Amino acid sequence: MRNRIVFLILALALPWAPLLAAPPAEPAPDTMQARVMGCAACHGAHGEGTDNDYFPRLAGKPAGYLFNQLVAFRDGSRSYPPMNYLLAYLPDAYLKQIAEFFSQQHPPYPPPAKATVDAATLALGKSLVMNGDSKRNVPACADCHGGTLTGMQPAIPGLVGLHPNYISAQLGAFRYGTRRAAAPDCMHDIATRLADRDITAIAAWLSSQPAPADTTPAAASPLPLACGSVHN
Numbered sequence: 001m002r003n004r005i006v007f008l009i010l011a012l013a014l015p016w017a018p019l020l021a022a023p024p025a026e027p028a029p030d031t032m033q034a035r036v037m038g039c040a041a042c043h044g045a046h047g048e049g050t051d052n053d054y055f056p057r058l059a060g061k062p063a064g065y066l067f068n069q070l071v072a073f074r075d076g077s078r079s080y081p082p083m084n085y086l087l088a089y090l091p092d093a094y095l096k097q098i099a100e101f102f103s104q105q106h107p108p109y110p111p112p113a114k115a116t117v118d119a120a121t122l123a124l125g126k127s128l129v130m131n132g133d134s135k136r137n138v139p140a141c142a143d144c145h146g147g148t149l150t151g152m153q154p155a156i157p158g159l160v161g162l163h164p165n166y167i168s169a170q171l172g173a174f175r176y177g178t179r180r181a182a183a184p185d186c187m188h189d190i191a192t193r194l195a196d197r198d199i200t201a202i203a204a205w206l207s208s209q210p211a212p213a214d215t216t217p218a219a220a221s222p223l224p225l226a227c228g229s230v231h232n
Helices: 002-021 039-044 063-075 079-086 092-103 119-130 141-145 162-175 186-192 198-206
Strands: none
Touching: 063 092, 092 186, 119 141, 119 162, 119 198, 141 162
């Protein structure tokens, strides 16, 4: 009987012997690249974005913009439950580190989206983005987001490399107040002056534009911006 018990103990222990004898696993590297891996599933390993329309590119955007969005998600002024939960207890200093990390990433941009609207709608989108509409007090997107639409320091995002559905959704969110910017909330004011066709046209034209050779955000403007807010 005693021999049988010893045999059973050995039989149970043997499969685990290699694991018990194995050296302890090396700890994960304590780098920001490792820390932000939780962002990679939605935004890509380097913040390049994914095929999902609603997970935008983070890479290369001004750190001030990224920090403002992280704070907005953490504090609940911008609502998306996974982001709200993920950031709930992170301090400002750490959010600034995350923002700086992604602002310094420069993975390639994806090919531009193929336009699915007619030529007249694309022309309207280009006109609104580059020239605005003074009759409706709608400034050009380029006035604040930079002449090449790569953003402007310290806190205005680039618009190239985004999916049309994401652009439409954000303009709609600004229009209806479900996304807000720091006062003066110019994006809300502008979006309320845009018709549905305008939003479709802007999103279609922007998403169909290739990234410029130099994707660096423009330097901060020494002059007052057309819409007054740098926290969109």
